[in-house]
Amino acid sequence: PALPTSSLLIQATAMSSQQDASACSLPTEKVFSIQIGSELFRLSGASLASDAPSYFSRFFEEQMRLTDPSNVRTLYIDRDPATFREIARHLQGTADTRAASVPWINQGQGIIFGLKTERNLSNFSQTRSSTHIPRDIFSSPGDSPNFFTLGFGAFFASPSSVFPGLDRVGLLRPPSIVAPSVPNRSAEIFAEIIHLLRGYTLHIRDDDHRAALLRDCRYFHLRGLEQRLIRHHISLNPFTQRLEIIVGIEDVRPSGLQFANGSSEKATGALLKYARPFVDETASDLILEIGEDRTVFNRQMQRVNFFGQTKTRMESLVQVVGKKFNLSESQLESLPLKKRQRTGEADDGLVMIKTGQWRPILQQGENGKYSLVLLAVKVDAYTSQRHRNRERNFL
Structure with missing residues (x-):
């Protein structure tokens, strides 16, 4: 008999977790302690393996290899516990509930720790609004490289290439990062550009509206979208x-x-x-x-x-x-x-x-x-x- 949709979803999730766990040697049932600032987080090996390899999985794998598994020490990181709480929810498989107002550092910290699936969303500050941008939105020809891929490319690269000389093994305080911000551009026009990049059509009201869209496309170096918008x-x-x-x-x-x-x-x-x-x-x-x-x-x-x-x-x-x-x-x-002076109305x-x-x-x-x-x-x-x-x- 055919399985219900919910059963298929659970089965697919379990298969995905098994595939992720195969890349990590941590025992899935063991609980590991991570001290973030003044708050202690306890995550299972299954949670750490869900986005491995990462800074956390490598740290505890090294501890399991060098010491007795019963004496694995706590990982201490001097960071904001509220920020890490979102990372812990991500590792435990909880749906991402971050709103657009969440500071980009809440997402970028997970990227610094080597969490691959945290790289799929970029945050961009436009005047007084903040927008999440899927990285695959620039897959159309001519739309990459652009302002976003060049600006965020450094943050999404490996720590060794972004911060020369930074040792991941002894990393206790990752360097602070902020989201790129362009306060001198229109948030409304930017929202319409993202709407177009997602594949939707847009009613262009008049020539001034088209000129504003083209001007910001050139600013953000979206050459493919610019060519689609020209008259x-x-x-x-x-x-x-x-x-x-x-x-x-x-x-x-x-x-x-x-x-x-x-x-x-x-x-x-x-x-x-x-x-x-x-x-x-x-x-x-x-x-x-x-x-x-x-x-x-x-x-x-x-x-x-x-x-x-x-x-x-x-x-x-x-x-x-x-x-x-x-x-x-x-x-x-x-x-x-050749300029000629015209006198009167004669032809x-x-x-x-x-x-x-x-x-x-x-x-x-x-x-x-x-x-x-x-x-x-x-x-x-x-x-x-x-x-x-x-x-x-x-x-």
Whole structure:
């Protein structure tokens, strides 16, 4: 007959305890004394073996080997009894009831004593709140190493590597440790980042909300999550049967740029493809989105000029494309920016582009030089100040 669920749980727990005890030579029925500050704790060999090897199991194993088992001395450690009470509950198999307000030292002390299962939770202080972080939450590509793994890695390493010269055998007072704290970041944004890292979706309210999430992702060095949060759109073009990705020029990373060197593109140029680092497995045809009123199209010269940071980003993009294509600077055609004074409302061939989506193509000209050609996919533009003023909003 099938066993009830409770019986299966008890059986699994017993098997786990037997496996843990096999790594420790302490007799399971014998009781060992540990004096922590002014309080005496008595733990059985089974409890000490549940998270062995540790500082405690090694100490009493050495005592059993060198002396008569009936004369095993008490282990004295000058630490806080209230803190060790949580460690004793852990060794006895009691469920972890520590709240987020429990100081991190209550968890870190067990780690210093070599308790392996105490390493699974990290505590992190964010402004006035404290958060438990599972260590496997950073398993996604690009999310490690980060602020947390680098900050806690030292505390979760062996005492010999964290504190050089520290002798575990004679350890009576482990060095004090504190949880990393970042008081100048938003606890609400951090909670949403942890929510996303756990695999849940999050409703991004507006551009300011997205910018705050991205800013803290960069601060904590969560590169994979950052790439998942950037503004983008991936779709299949039914006319070309190719995937296309729309990305803002400010979010393009050099490591994600690729070329589509198919036979069909040789006559028109090399299409640029893009895959978000750590996120996209396959690259899609790149469509750049450029906004902020930083683009001017000269209809007479058939050239696009940029202003401010957009110009700097485009120049950097041209340099990256040249390196990807193994082109020297002499083979690349620069992007000149010609400023012209406008007088009156006469049509002088300039179109101010508010927001535009462009398909970049690397093309070779008649002079043998390569230039980055932008094919307009969709633009929101105006040709005069009158049209621009119509779109102004009152404060």
